[in-house]
Amino acid sequence: MKIRIEDAATLGGVPKETRSKHSGFSLWDSYTSRRDHDTMIQILLHEKDPENSKDVDGFNLPTLVYLAREKRPQHRHNFKAGAMNALIRVSSKISNAKVILNVDCDMYSNSSQSVKDALCFFMDEDKGQEIAFVQFPQSFENVTKNDLYGSALKPVIEVELHGADGYGGPLYIGTCCFHRRDALCGKKYNGRFMNDWKSEIEHVMETNLQELEEQSKALACCTYEENTLWGKEVDNILSISYNTSY
Template sequence: MYSNNSKSIKYSLCIFMDEEKGDEIAYIQFPQKFNNLTKNDIYGSSFRVIQQLELAGLDANGGPMYIGTGCFHRREALCGKQYEKNYKVDWKKLNDTKANESASVLEETCKVLASCTFEHNTPWGKEMGLKYGILVEDIITGLSIKCRGWKSMYLNPEREGFLGVAPTTLLQLLVQHTRWAEGHLQIFLSRYCSLVYGYKRIPLKLRLAYCPFNLWAANCLATLYYVVVPCLCLLKGFSLFPKISSPWVVPFVYVAFVHRAYSLGEFLWCGGTFRGWCNDQRVWLFKRTTSYFFAFFQTILKLLGYSQLTYALTAKVSDENVSERYEQELIEFGATSPMFDILATLAMLNLFGSFGAIKKVILDADEDFKVLDQFGLQILLCLVLVTINLPVYQALFFRKDNGKMPSSVTYKSIIFALLACTVAMY
């Protein structure tokens, strides 16, 4: 992440020095943006709706969360000071402050401050500075600052304040989101849960605003249910949803259609493209069935004492061929990973389920309307999932470049999917 706007400091100081509200602002948060996104954002790294709407909307409830980068902090707030209603900064006095020490003394002092042991046996990491012990230390740091009475503000200038490098392979993205989702769930299950830690300290709306992010990992349960169970029940001949002819189907259709239409409208309003929205939906499905799944169970294992806290770094350097495929908006699968085993197996499972549904309609030609009436929503869900997974099928069977799925993943996914279908049918 690097500075891309020389006026970022000026904009932030204008807010900090505002005579009416500036003294209550602890930090100014800029959006996290990237300089290497493709036209249709193949990996959904831009977080368009979150960056442009959701975080900006939090200004009305105390300000956005601290996201770890692109941020200017007030020193007193970061160092643990409690906000006081009549707190005022004497900017003139601060401007007149001069260092009496010589350059050599200041240099030696800086060396001590920059050492790895400076914060040992001090309040740093507990009462001052960034909080230690959780993968997303930035989130709990911002939350603790707000619980001391401070507010924050979101600043999104026309020229990006800061730019970074987004992941250029799918595995990089999934590893990154595993860490984020695991850290957020750790917060929710710890004493730093916004609903508990922020009680009587910050507004209820702000406490609730943290929850959707803290519960990213828990989303895997509902998503995996909708990806796996309807498909297997379709093969078994068990209907999960109301018949198409039933009036009870209206709420299901309404919610599904309106939610997707609203999501698309938001995405386009934020400057995205239709293909970009499709990529975004695909990546959310991939993350919920892999990254969030691993994050959820890793967090549970750590709570039970079966695992230790680890920090997985996200590689941001790719070779030339990977970069070329990224520019061409081809999803990079060229690695062996349990996450790809899950993605491929779920894709094959829904493909087999769709074949089974088509077979059922063709063989029962005399009662095809009855089949469609009874299983219409399940068939539609399977077909939608097959459409979303088209890049996975392409990587499994048709691609010849190094970005294709490894053969071992292909074989395992077919075997696991066939085994699941066989068990479901018999």
Template sequence: MGSDEYLPLFETRRAKGRVLYRLLVVCVFVGICLIWIHRVSHIPRKGEDGRWGWIGLLGAELWHEKDLPKVDIFVCTADPVIEPPVMVINTVLSVMAYDYPPDKLSVYLSDDGGSDLTYYALREASHFAKHWLPFCKKFKVEPRSPAAYFNSSDDPLDANQSKESVLIKKLYEEMESRIENETKLARIPEEAHSKHKGFSQWDSYSSQRDHATILQIRVSLEISNAPIILNVDCNMYSNNSHFVRDALCFFMD
């Protein structure tokens, strides 16, 4: 190997054995279906011992969300100039929209720069999320970063989705415009500042390198302290809403 040959720091190559892997997936799927067929076709008759235990076991195999652990997701940022707040909230919104039990998912934004602009953007995103998350769940859209979704060339599947998509896109563009305008002006609107007491944290002297700890947590006021932590950089939005569920189901066998 010559010393002048270029060695990439990162590269993606197509994995070998794709046919074998797909065959394995099919075999596992068929096996699971056969187990379900066996459970349904061999339920003990009424009055026989073990009937309710058998039915309960079938229900547990069909519904396993109760076994999924709680997950804490930390999105990290540090500079509202290098890492624009609009980009940050797209990442936050994409992980908030994961296909995972909502009561077992907590999302935290860690801003080492202590920026009131990032906090303002997060407040705006929290209002938009009330429209975005139900939209994602209803139509199972992918990806679930608003910016990535609206920039995709794929057309909605039906008229209802198309109509709602237009409304959601309008709300997103209005939010995006507000955040970008305030970011350019490097200030927070007086109306927002007076409406949310969280901005009082910036009333005293505060800078990127010298600021007090400001802790704000998604909906709850308590730290969830989940056994599973997923750390996400603010410029890495999730492009697969099933990622957490798939990964944990795999590791939990």
């Protein structure tokens, strides 16, 4: 994988021989605009295909899906919020995992324990059912000593978000966040609700992977949210910054 990434960086694109191995990527050859294209989806790794979803030691790899939602110039795409909405719908069809991690394309987790840390909050027997999301502060590399341009967002992360605890908790800052799927989809929680984390996640697995890809395309079309409560009562409408998120 490291060699493939370095080759793509050197060439400024994915080599043709690599693209030819994945039919989903070949669809891009018919388009010249990233703002005007059909839904493109390919399930690269999945438990339904165990022969091709194991690492060199024989262990199962996590599900991996490539998705480019449909975009048309005449329809609003709502930036990151629209992308998250499409991912939530498609993932509910393919895996339906109970927790969703959202990071920006130029960010990564610097702690392998972050998932366990987030789950500790969600699975807390006393207060876990009241928590919709767990987010981590953004850490930045190569910031100048005095941070003249405020790149590290210290006033927001160290002051404003903490100050919001008395008003129902801080807003979602747009990245570095573990979401409870049910919360994103508008489900309300009360003291009587207790999530059974030990239960099996429900899968919609009656079809093969090719059929599952085709069925999922409709969930990422650019008109899916028109005349619905998506972005109003369900999930996001705009999450460019923490001031405009849900």
